[in-house]
Amino acid sequence: MPALIEVRSSVVPADDLKELSSFASGLNEGELRDLLLALTESLSAGFDFTLLDSSTELTPQQAASRLKMSRTHLYKLLESGEIPSHRVGRDRRITGPDLVNFERRRQAERRALAERFARANQIEREAIDELADEL
Amino acid sequence: MQHDPRARPTLAVLVDLKNGWSSPWPRRLIETADWNSLRPLAELPHPILQKAREILGSEPVNDHPRGLIDCSGELRLAEVRSSQWRAGIWTDPDGVRWVVATGLAKGGHEDGDDFYQALAARCATVEGRDQLKPRDIDARILKTETAANMLTRWQLAIQRECLESLRDCPAGATRQRPLPDPVTGKPPIAVLRLTYEIEDGLDCFLVEFLECRRLGSRLHHQLERRVLTSIAPPAPDWDVAGGIYSAMEGSGHRSAQIERLTSVDARGELLTTEYGQMAHYAHQRHIGGSLVDGEAIRALCGVFFVATRNPDAFPECPACLTAYQELR
Numbered sequence: 001m002p003a004l005i006e007v008r009s010s011v012v013p014a015d016d017l018k019e020l021s022s023f024a025s026g027l028n029e030g031e032l033r034d035l036l037l038a039l040t041e042s043l044s045a046g047f048d049f050t051l052l053d054s055s056t057e058l059t060p061q062q063a064a065s066r067l068k069m070s071r072t073h074l075y076k077l078l079e080s081g082e083i084p085s086h087r088v089g090r091d092r093r094i095t096g097p098d099l100v101n102f103e104r105r106r107q108a109e110r111r112a113l114a115e116r117f118a119r120a121n122q123i124e125r126e127a128i129d130e131l132a133d134e135l
Numbered sequence: 136m137q138h139d140p141r142a143r144p145t146l147a148v149l150v151d152l153k154n155g156w157s158s159p160w161p162r163r164l165i166e167t168a169d170w171n172s173l174r175p176l177a178e179l180p181h182p183i184l185q186k187a188r189e190i191l192g193s194e195p196v197n198d199h200p201r202g203l204i205d206c207s208g209e210l211r212l213a214e215v216r217s218s219q220w221r222a223g224i225w226t227d228p229d230g231v232r233w234v235v236a237t238g239l240a241k242g243g244h245e246d247g248d249d250f251y252q253a254l255a256a257r258c259a260t261v262e263g264r265d266q267l268k269p270r271d272i273d274a275r276i277l278k279t280e281t282a283a284n285m286l287t288r289w290q291l292a293i294q295r296e297c298l299e300s301l302r303d304c305p306a307g308a309t310r311q312r313p314l315p316d317p318v319t320g321k322p323p324i325a326v327l328r329l330t331y332e333i334e335d336g337l338d339c340f341l342v343e344f345l346e347c348r349r350l351g352s353r354l355h356h357q358l359e360r361r362v363l364t365s366i367a368p369p370a371p372d373w374d375v376a377g378g379i380y381s382a383m384e385g386s387g388h389r390s391a392q393i394e395r396l397t398s399v400d401a402r403g404e405l406l407t408t409e410y411g412q413m414a415h416y417a418h419q420r421h422i423g424g425s426l427v428d429g430e431a432i433r434a435l436c437g438v439f440f441v442a443t444r445n446p447d448a449f450p451e452c453p454a455c456l457t458a459y460q461e462l463r
Contacts, residue, residue: 010418011435011458068437069374070339072332073381082377106376110439113380114431116356117370118441120408123360124286126353131282131317132275 004056004066004096007049009042017044050103056096060085063094067103077102138281140195141177141188142215142224142232145269146170146276149179152237155220156181170272175280183220183237190215191224191232206255210264212236221250225268231277235267289317290361290405296327297365298396301389304331311345314362317354324348324358329366331389338388340366342380360408365396369409371438411438414446416455435459 017040024036039049058066063083064074077083078092083102085092116123144152149165156162157180164173173179177188191198191213201213204223212223212235223236236257238250257263292315304310309330313323325348330341342362349355363373367382374381399406415434417425425432425442433439436454 010421010433069376070332070341070381070383071334072330072339073341073374073376073379076330076341076379077377080377102376106374107433107439109375109378111431111433113373113375114370114439115429115441117360117408117410118429118431118443120360123353123356127357128279128282128286130353131285132278134318135278135281 004099005051007039007043007051009044009046009048012043014044050100052096052100054096057093058096058099060092060094063099067099067106138229138231138277139175139177139284140191140193140230140232142184142191142234143175143177143188143277144179144184144234144237145273147267147270148234148237149173149176152181155183170276171279174276174283176276182217183215183222184234186217186220187215187222187224187232187234195230195232204251204254206251207236207258208264210235210258210267212254216240223254223267227269233269233273235269285317286357287405289315290357291400291403293358293361294365294396294405295400297329297362298393298400300327300329301331301366301393301396304329306331306333309341314358316348322348324354327362333386334383336386338384338386340382340384340389342366343378361405364406364408366392368406369411371411371440411440412449413452413455414449415440415452416459417442 020036021040024033024040027033027036042049060074060078061071063069064071067074074083078085078094083094084098085094087093149161153162161173161179161181164170190201201215201224204212204214207223210223210225212225215222215224215234219239219241221236221238221240222234225233225235227233236250236254238253239248240251241249257267296312296314300310300312303312309328311326311328314325314327316322316324323346326345328341328343328345332339332341344355344359344362347355349358363370363380363382367373367384367388372382372384395406415436415438417432417434421430421432422442424430429441429443431439431441434452434455435458436452438452
């Protein structure tokens, strides 16, 4: 089984969610039923999920590859402690949960950057106003 | 930075200046009060305004002394003529020259339409004279024009710093340099830290802004875009995480970019930010919000973008296409 499984709500067909939800409702009460119902509800509401084995650990190379990130960038973040890690010999390991948390923050930063790029003209006008205020 | 010294009209003058324009577009903008599109006000195509800025131009030291219009009294308006057109120029306490009155010299007309008659009537009272002077909005427009020029000069300086940074930074190194503030005399707006590595044969760049003085302001965002564009112009190439920006470009990008920057710098031009050249797949649910509110959405291939353009004009993103086909 792969270290991390990503489930994005935008690609899950609504019909499949309904079916899974009905199926789950028919299960015995317990953690599995709760998990499946919570999953289908959240996916319907538009939330994305990442499933991982709690003991999952990745090397920096695996993490960079999975996140589609520059290794140089990732190593810098490990060194600064922005991404928590622990040492195994000379190398480091990143836990699944820490990686998922980081990825969530990264997505938020990337989204904000994309929005700023798209608003370039408006931002330039506002920057001019900021400067004009100082004159 | 000094204001543009050329004589410029007040908005009151523009609103009343109905005839004689060399071109129809200024009148349309004046009628809709679209002052932003009219800027710079010292470059409008009307013979009397053109003459005013010729006479009272970019080098005030070289201006010939002008005759004053008698009836303007204490305002001491300098007179400018262009065939039948007349203008009165007022110099404010900061030395800015304003065209505060314009009209046609009709010599001996009884309907009071003559420039001098109308001006005399207005200058007869204190209120009349004060009303001719520029208002807050005129001062604001002037400041905006000056600020726009300052912003361009500043970005050219930033672009130059990025060029030097790239030149100074060999593979496997990190270099830091201060970036100037747009206002002269202020301490640097930030310190640029550039890292250049070759990773799997690709040119990889990391950008960090340290000691930011105007964090979160629009000037900071402008700085962000200018630096990123200078290192790698395509906006979608930039990743950001933990406050560090990174871009992976093809082999040889650094030298090619140094050449590009050298060439635009020599021409005094700014590099344009390049936007995505592909049509992406994203969930229907999110596209509406992006079109209306400008929210960035995540494509199937993972890239974040704001839906602003008609996707039919672009080739489909191959990564999105593959991901979409895997769903079926």
